[in-house]
Amino acid sequence: MTAGVNKASEDSARLEREARAWLRRLRTTTVTQVDAEAFKRWRATSERHAHAFVEAQRAWDDLSPVLSRLHQSAQREASQRPKSDVSLARRAWLGGAVSAVAAAGAAFVWPPMGLWPSAHERAADFRTVAGEQRQIAMTDAVNVEMNTMTAVSRQTVNGVTVGIELVSGEAAIDIHAQTAGFSVLSQGAKTIASAGRFQVRHTGDKTCVSCVAGTLAVYHPTGKRVLGAGQMLEYASDAIGTAKAVDVAALSAWRSGVLVFRRTPLSEVIAEINRYRPGRVVLVKQDVGAREMSGRFDIRLLDVVLEQIQRTYDLDARRLPGGVLLLG
Structure with missing residues (x-):
């Protein structure tokens, strides 16, 4: 029994080391196609491999602010000491170097403001850009429709496609x-579903699963949930919610080129528009972010929607390079 426990512990430690190694490699080097294919194969080896990489990403998210604070502390210390203090200068330089590596790595793996795809998204088998939607026949029986800014990779067993990994974005699966x-x-x-239709959306630190027709099961490290038509749930990497009723027609409206908002906070409306529009809209006047907005909008006419938001909430607009729009 002890030998089995030790073996499991060693395997977990090995996976953690490998996940951290892949994260460092993707963060600090120029990723080639060979690297991307090797990473995809490693990540698809098992669910434990994929989970280990998610945990490594989370650890990096937790570490980055700490490194930044250390760098700021070193800068403050350097400003208060004589410039002739060589050892302090060295410490300050090291602090800056660590922070610079951290910032560069974070920008590579998690791009600022989402202005370009992350390393993980670039390594995916299929990817859509802002405003693009794409349909893929994964098997003779399964069609996958990718929404805007979505990245997916095939999951195969003995050369047969058995599923996909949703790296980011949103996908509708029709069986x-x-x-x-x-x-x-x-x-x-x-x-997992054997028949029917469902959608999976992974944005930010949560995943949302909604069942449109049939039934499906969600197998999470903390437990299993079963959903029927008209139900959805959300989960994070360390917790899973319970099933609740949802308007699947509104959730699926994007497949018809429409966005539906029903008493949705303006901050969430802006966040959704950012998924479909190249560049980034930034709500500078944050005190209006909680105000609610309703309506049905054509995805192809989002600039018209933004003009309407500007007038309705009396906001000034400032355009910057790269498609960045400041509303405040």
């Missing part, structure tokens, strides 16, 4: 004929 089960891996959890 036209009874199958042994088609799965969607996201944040270390797996959603």
Whole structure:
């Protein structure tokens, strides 16, 4: 029994080391196609591999602010000491170097403001850019429709496609004929259905699964959930919610080129528009972010929607390079 526990502990430690190594490699080097393919193979080895990488990403997220604070502390210390203090200068330089590496790595793996795809998204098999939608026949029985700014990779067993990994974004899965089960891996959890239609959305630090038709099961490290038509749930890498009723027509409206908002806070409306529009809209006047907005809008006419928001909430607009729009 002890030998088995020790073996499991050693395997977990090995996966953690490998995940951190991949994160460093993706963060600090120029990623080649060979690197990307090797990373995809490693990540697809098992759910434990995928989960280990998610945990490594989370650890880096937690570490980055600490490194930044250390760098700021070193700068303050340097400004208060004589410039002739060589040892202090060295410490300050080291602090700056660590912070610079951290900032460069974070920008590479998690781009600022989402202005370009991350390393993980670039390594995906299929990817859409802002405003693009794409349909893919994954198997004879399964069609996957990718929404804007979405990255997915095939999951195969013995050369046969059995599912996808949703790296980021949103995908709708239509199963036209009874199958042994088609799965969607996201944040270390797996959603499986044998028939019907469902959607999976992974933005930020949460994944949302909604069942449009049929039934499905979500297998999360903390437990299993079963959803029926008209139900959805959300989960993070360390916790899973419970099923609740949802308006699947509104959730699926993007497939018809429409965005539907029902008493949605303006900050969330802006965040959603940012997924479909190149560049980035920044709500500078944050006190209006909680005000609610309702409506149905054509995805192709989002600039018209932004003009309407500007007038309705009496906001000034300032355009910057790279498609950045400041509203305040």
